[in-house]
Amino acid sequence: KAQGSEFQYDEKDVILYNLGIGAKRTDLPFVFENDENFQVYPTFGxxxxxxxxxPYNLDDIVPNFSPMMLLHGEQFLEIRKYPIPTEAKLITYPKLIEVMDKGAAGVVVQGTTTVDANTGEEIFYNESTVFIRGSGKFGGNPKGGNRGAATAVHKPPQRAPDAVVEEKTTEEQAAIYRLSGDRNPLHIDPEFSKVGGFEVPILHGLCFFGISGKHVLQTYGQYKNIKVRFAGTVLPGQTLQTEMWKVGNTVVFQTKVKETGKLCISGAGAELLGGGSKL
Ligand code: HDC
Structure with a gap:
C-alpha cells in the first residue's frame, strides 16, 4: 500500500481556494471566517x-513523457462526508488505477482516498485522468474500465438547459488558483506553456471545474459526487457558461467558453445529496 501524505489546512486555505474559483467579497460564507455559515466549496476535495x-513515475508508465505535454483530461470527485471541515489534518493515499493507449496520447488514471488523520474516516475520493500528448503507441489497451459514477459520461437532454450560469474569470485567476496546490508552470510561465503549444498560460482544469461546480451548487445545492471531462482549454479572463439540466437526482452539465462558443467541460454530472437541499 502506498504511503499516505499529510495535508493540513485551515480557514486561510479555505478562503484562498474559494477566491481561486471566483468567490466574491460579498459571498460572506465563503470569504469571511467569522460568518456563521463559513464553508468551503465542495470541489475543494x-x-x-x-x-x-x-508510488510510480509517469516516466516509467508511458513512453516519451514530457510534463509540458500533460493535460488534465477528466476528474471525478466524491465527497464521502458532509459537512466538509473548514480546518483539518487529512491523509491521502494514491494508487494507479489504469493506463490507456490512445495512439496519439497516453492516458493515466490515478485514484486517491483522503481520510481524516485523527479518525481515519474517509472524507474524499478522487480519480484524476491525465492526457499526455505524444506518449501513446506503446501497445496498450485503448479503452478504460467501467467504475460506475467515476467513469460515467452524462449526455445532456435535447431540450434547452434548465439553468445557465455565466461567470467571467479574471486575468489573475490562474495566478491565484495555483496557490491552492497545483504549481504546474503551464498555468503561469509563458515559456513553459509555449513548449506545450499555448501562447498564453492556460487555466487549471480544476479551476474551471471548481467554477462550474460552484454554479451547480448555487443552482441545485450540495452533491455527493461530480464528474467532468476537460474538453477544451480556457484562458484566464475568458467567460464560462455552465448549462445545466436536472435529470432525476443528477445535474447533467456542460461548460462553454463564451468568447469561442467551444465546450471546455463536456459530459459532466453531479449526483445531488438526498433531499437536494439548497444552502
Ligand atoms: O480534449 C482536448 C483538450 O484540449 N482538452 C482540454 C484539456 C485542458 O485544458 N485541461 C485542463 C488544463 S491542463 C491542467 O490543468 C494540468 C494540471 O496542472 C495537472 C493535472 C493534475 C492532475 C491531478 C493529479 C493530482 C485533448 C487535447 C485532451 C484531447 O483532444 P484530441 O487530441 O482532439 O482527442 P480526440 O481525438 O478527441 O480523442 C482521442 C481519444 O482520447 C479520448 N479523450 C479525448 N479527450 C479526453 C480524452 N480522454 C480523457 N480526457 C480527455 N479530456 C477520446 O475519447 C479518444 O479516445 P477513444 O477514441 O477511445 O474514444
Whole structure:
C-alpha cells in the first residue's frame, strides 16, 4: 500500500481556494471566517491529492513523457462526508488505477482516498485522468474500465438547459488558483506553456471545474459526487457558461467558453445529496 501524505489546512486555505474559483467579497460564507455559515466549496476535495506522492513515475508508465505535454483530461470527485471541515489534518493515499493507449496520447488514471488523520474516516475520493500528448503507441489497451459514477459520461437532454450560469474569470485567476496546490508552470510561465503549444498560460482544469461546480451548487445545492471531462482549454479572463439540466437526482452539465462558443467541460454530472437541499 502506498504511503499516505499529510495535508493540513485551515480557514486561510479555505478562503484562498474559494477566491481561486471566483468567490466574491460579498459571498460572506465563503470569504469571511467569522460568518456563521463559513464553508468551503465542495470541489475543494480535489486539493489534498496534490500533496500525495504516487508510488510510480509517469516516466516509467508511458513512453516519451514530457510534463509540458500533460493535460488534465477528466476528474471525478466524491465527497464521502458532509459537512466538509473548514480546518483539518487529512491523509491521502494514491494508487494507479489504469493506463490507456490512445495512439496519439497516453492516458493515466490515478485514484486517491483522503481520510481524516485523527479518525481515519474517509472524507474524499478522487480519480484524476491525465492526457499526455505524444506518449501513446506503446501497445496498450485503448479503452478504460467501467467504475460506475467515476467513469460515467452524462449526455445532456435535447431540450434547452434548465439553468445557465455565466461567470467571467479574471486575468489573475490562474495566478491565484495555483496557490491552492497545483504549481504546474503551464498555468503561469509563458515559456513553459509555449513548449506545450499555448501562447498564453492556460487555466487549471480544476479551476474551471471548481467554477462550474460552484454554479451547480448555487443552482441545485450540495452533491455527493461530480464528474467532468476537460474538453477544451480556457484562458484566464475568458467567460464560462455552465448549462445545466436536472435529470432525476443528477445535474447533467456542460461548460462553454463564451468568447469561442467551444465546450471546455463536456459530459459532466453531479449526483445531488438526498433531499437536494439548497444552502
Ligand atoms: O480534449 C482536448 C483538450 O484540449 N482538452 C482540454 C484539456 C485542458 O485544458 N485541461 C485542463 C488544463 S491542463 C491542467 O490543468 C494540468 C494540471 O496542472 C495537472 C493535472 C493534475 C492532475 C491531478 C493529479 C493530482 C485533448 C487535447 C485532451 C484531447 O483532444 P484530441 O487530441 O482532439 O482527442 P480526440 O481525438 O478527441 O480523442 C482521442 C481519444 O482520447 C479520448 N479523450 C479525448 N479527450 C479526453 C480524452 N480522454 C480523457 N480526457 C480527455 N479530456 C477520446 O475519447 C479518444 O479516445 P477513444 O477514441 O477511445 O474514444
Amino acid at each position: 480535489v486539493i489534498p491529492q496534490f500533496n500525495a506522492v504516487p
